[in-house]
């Protein structure tokens with residue numbers, strides 16, 4: 396008997412869950428790509444502003460939104476007609492967002508994780524949070540070097556979209572279909588299948604950006620930043636491999652791409668937060684009292700908890716945790732980091748290095 400082939404519908408109607416900077420920028424992108432877009436936001440004032448003035452002054456000030464974004468505070472309305480949902484709430488709220496979404500979703504509606512992080516209470520990647528809460532829904536992850544303002548302004552940007560569904564003959568993977576749905580001349584998705592590697596890159600780079608910001612705040616220059624990026628990439632690679640991610644994913648947009656971006660620009664909230672802390676400023680002062688997500692703070696805990704459990708060494712992330720969670724003075728954290736025994740690069744090579752008792756104690760200069 397001839398088997399009937401499943402017809403996979405094109406993705407045209409997109410629901411965006413989250414009216415922050417990134418959710419709004421992705422809604423703009425989807426409109427530019429010719430999609431129908433409904434954006435759900437918690438805040439009635441965000442919805443009102445998008446409807447009446449085509450702006451989101453709370454989270455994306457200075458950007459005029461294109462016409463066509465339907466905004467709502469009603470989740471059911473947002474996803475009723477959708478062909479796919481972009482999940483763009485902060486990482487620690489992904490589980491509750493899935494629980495809220497669940498009663499409104501049609502069967503097998505694809506979900507695209509656009510947040511970057513690891514759940515603190517469980518140490519789970521967000522794909523596993525979705526597997527817990529929405530097990531019957533295909534999942535993709537969108538990540539990469541993407542400051543929301545630049546994306547919304549239409550500046551050329553490249554991203555990774557990953558899904559690990561195995562396409563059968565004549566079908567494309569979810570990641571490939573999402574790439575077609577969202578891609579434009581200025582927003583260029585690259586398709587991948589290493590969901591774990593892509594997720595780990597996005598979660599860990601936020602913690603490393605705090606370190607880069609702290610270094611800048613201490614007036615350390617380009618050498619220190621390059622060291623943080625390079626050795627930080629090694630931390631991403633180790634954690635990713637321990638979780639089953641592919642080795643070469645770190646060289647892509649969601650790895651070195653996003654890490655370089657976030658560790659090098661004060662547009663990054665994580666980098667700015669680290670800088671501010673090193674200059675003795677409070678969180679409220681750093682962001683002028685605005686509601687801003689700094690993923691690296693909670694993720695300093697989730698990343699290092701997970702790494703400890705897996706026996707993966709992540710010294711820069713550990714130093715960031717010591718500062719932002721345990722209150723260690725930044726100078727002391729830097730001294731601890733630099734005072735470790737010397738290491739081989741790459742770690743796999745067999746070099747006879749002196750043990751800790753032979754290692755000279757490095758004295759940090761006081762730069763305050």
Ligand SMILES: NC(=O)C1=CN([C@@H]2O[C@H](COP(=O)(O)OP(=O)(O)OC[C@H]3O[C@@H](n4cnc5c(N)ncnc54)[C@H](OP(=O)(O)O)[C@@H]3O)[C@@H](O)[C@H]2O)C=CC1
Nearest residue numbers: 414415416417418454484485486488510511542543687688
């Ligand atoms: N901004 C960027 O350039 C990029 C951000 N990302 C990632 O996107 C995610 C969202 O960040 P971003 O949009 O920038 O953050 P914003 O700070 O701009 O906004 C966060 C949004 O999430 C909402 N929110 C907070 N808690 C909940 C919750 N429990 N349920 C539902 N919504 C909630 C906020 O609403 P409320 O004000 O009511 O709390 C707000 O609308 C993060 O994981 C970030 O790392 C990824 C790439 C680029």
Ligand SMILES: O=C(CO)COP(=O)(O)O
Nearest residue numbers: 539540541542663664665
């Ligand atoms: O993820 C981002 C860029 O890719 C945004 O970084 P911040 O959250 O540090 O602003």
